[in-house]
Amino acid sequence: MSPFDDLLRQVPVGEIAQKLGVDNATADNAVRQALPTLLSGLNRNAQDPKGADSIASALSGRDTSLAEKEVHIDDVDTNDGEKIVNRIFGDKKNDVISALAAWPRWLASEQRVSHQQSHAHARPHRHGVHG
Structure with a gap:
């Protein structure tokens, strides 16, 4: 298991979900997006x-x-x-917040497109006629 996975396991995703009033999957996705950003900022500063x-x-x-x-x-x-x-982020903090806030909208958009594409290709074929 990677150090990132170890760190991720320590995050109380269920408590975060409850506090924010969202489901665990939404909170988990947010944590998985935010944590690398924070760690990257820390790493950049530490250098x-x-x-x-x-x-x-x-x-x-x-x-x-x-x-x-x-x-x-x-x-x-x-x-x-x-x-x-x-x-950690200084004057770029608001840019980071905006990018993280946009991520769930982007993910939802990607999932919607993927869902539509999978249904477009899964139409039943009748009597040998495709389409």
């Missing part, structure tokens, strides 16, 4: 000495034990999370 210092500063003095135990959504400090996201 730059100023970015690495910024990450260290953002985590300094914070309780990091949350990363070492089972996570419950109510244990997450969303204000702290927002501050960290601001540090």
Whole structure:
């Protein structure tokens, strides 16, 4: 199992779904889209000495034990999370939010097109006449 899969298993998808009022599949899709984006931003910042210092500063003095135990959504400090996201993405934060927000609409559109195409090819044939 990859480190990403290990991390993904720790995310309380069911609690997120309940908190947002969506089904588990929708919450799971959102997490699978957002997590790589956050990790990529962290990685990009960690490659730059100023970015690495910024990450260290953002985590300094914070309780990091949350990363070492089972996570419950109510244990997450969303204000702290927002501050960290601001540090990770800086002035590109709104672009990232917009891209992530557009993803479910894109996915729904792709699924609708795929569904229509599969039904277009699955028409029953009668008496040897196709179409």
